[in-house]
Amino acid sequence: MFLVTGASGQLGRRVVQRLCAQNIPVRAFVRLSSDYDQLRQWGADLYIGDVQNQRDLVKAAQGVRYIIACHGSKISSGQHLAVDYRSSIELIEIAKAIGLEHFTYISALAVTTDRQDSPLLKAKWEVENHLQASGLNYTILRPATLMSSLIPLAVRFQQTGVYLLLGNPEHRIGLVSTDDLAKIALAAPQTPAAYKQTFTVASSQVLYRQDVPQIFGRFFNKQPITINVPQGAVDGAWTMLGLFNAEIKNELGTLRTLLGHECYGQPQEIERMEQTFGLGSENLETFLSRHFNQIEAYD
Numbered sequence: 001m002f003l004v005t006g007a008s009g010q011l012g013r014r015v016v017q018r019l020c021a022q023n024i025p026v027r028a029f030v031r032l033s034s035d036y037d038q039l040r041q042w043g044a045d046l047y048i049g050d051v052q053n054q055r056d057l058v059k060a061a062q063g064v065r066y067i068i069a070c071h072g073s074k075i076s077s078g079q080h081l082a083v084d085y086r087s088s089i090e091l092i093e094i095a096k097a098i099g100l101e102h103f104t105y106i107s108a109l110a111v112t113t114d115r116q117d118s119p120l121l122k123a124k125w126e127v128e129n130h131l132q133a134s135g136l137n138y139t140i141l142r143p144a145t146l147m148s149s150l151i152p153l154a155v156r157f158q159q160t161g162v163y164l165l166l167g168n169p170e171h172r173i174g175l176v177s178t179d180d181l182a183k184i185a186l187a188a189p190q191t192p193a194a195y196k197q198t199f200t201v202a203s204s205q206v207l208y209r210q211d212v213p214q215i216f217g218r219f220f221n222k223q224p225i226t227i228n229v230p231q232g233a234v235d236g237a238w239t240m241l242g243l244f245n246a247e248i249k250n251e252l253g254t255l256r257t258l259l260g261h262e263c264y265g266q267p268q269e270i271e272r273m274e275q276t277f278g279l280g281s282e283n284l285e286t287f288l289s290r291h292f293n294q295i296e297a298y299d
């Protein structure tokens with residue numbers, strides 16, 4: 001039995017869908033407020049709870065051999081201590097107690113950048129360290145930005161032709177197909193070469209930020225109107241906000257960190273990921289095409 005936390009999220013639901021399609025028993029951890037009907041229709045066993053509640057985590061992990069931890073709070077939610085840090089540490093401790101066979105943890109590629117202003121990235125870094133020291137059999141996946149995160153921007157672009165480009169247009173960004181990440185998260189427990197290893201998970205397609213509206217433009221056959229908010233303006237607003245409200249400044253720290261750095265997979269890291277898991281990576285155009293034509297990727 002697999003336990004998938006964050007099962008209603010962009011990644012978690014894809015992992016659950018794949019497990020169900022292969023008739024592998026899966027318990028999907030969701031909240032009462034989550035959008036979970038589809039998970040049940042696919043055949044998942046639902047556990048309704050909150051990852052902040054230790055009792056829920058203990059009960060959800062009963063009889064489980066594998067955990068894929070996909071839960072996470074929104075980047076400006078202010079819940080990083082409770083949701084991203086504490087609940088993940090708790091889940092690792094429970095995994096140790098039940099003698100779990102394998103733990104897949106979804107971190108983030110950006111943990112390797114300057115984390116100082118980002119409570120989210122600090123939480124992920126600390127959880128990685130805790131898992132590495134746990135004695136568990138684990139795989140840590142550090143994904144670049146999930147392509148599914150760009151879908152709301154693509155939908156707005158389709159309607160208006162406008163793209164709001166935050167940060168430096170000439171910064172390189174890494175993306176990963178959310179379906180490729182789901183495949184890898186599932187393959188990890190069955191891939192001995194991935195045990196006790198940490199992987200960058202990114203498409204080999206590295207883009208400049210300014211490439212995204214151009215790709216949308218070609219895809220929707222629309223001339224893009226790009227509005228750029230430069231990094232200096234983001235930094236200025238962040239500093240100003242901090243003078244009035246330190247909490248908001250703290251919450252926006254991750255966004256500023258992500259915008260302030262180039263963050264993409266190095267070719268040798270991508271090659272290692274592709275070789276270990278035996279798959280190539282999808283590019284943004286194909287991902288958009290599948291999404292907007294409702295074609296699901298299955299192998």
Ligand SMILES: NC(=O)c1ccc[n+]([C@@H]2O[C@H](COP(=O)([O-])OP(=O)(O)OC[C@H]3O[C@@H](n4cnc5c(N)ncnc54)[C@H](OP(=O)(O)O)[C@@H]3O)[C@@H](O)[C@H]2O)c1
Pocket residue numbers: 005006007008009010011012029030031033034035049050051052069070071072073074083106107108109143144145146147149
């Ligand atoms: N999106 C990206 O570009 C990106 C990049 C790098 C790393 N990551 C990491 O990859 C993982 C998956 O990302 P994603 O984009 O799939 O995230 P997502 O769509 O925001 O999903 C997050 C999931 O966590 C659940 N969750 C949040 N708080 C919870 C709580 N207190 N109790 C129980 N469940 C809770 C959410 O439930 P609800 O549906 O009820 O909200 C949702 O199912 C996360 O750890 C994220 O940090 C994401």
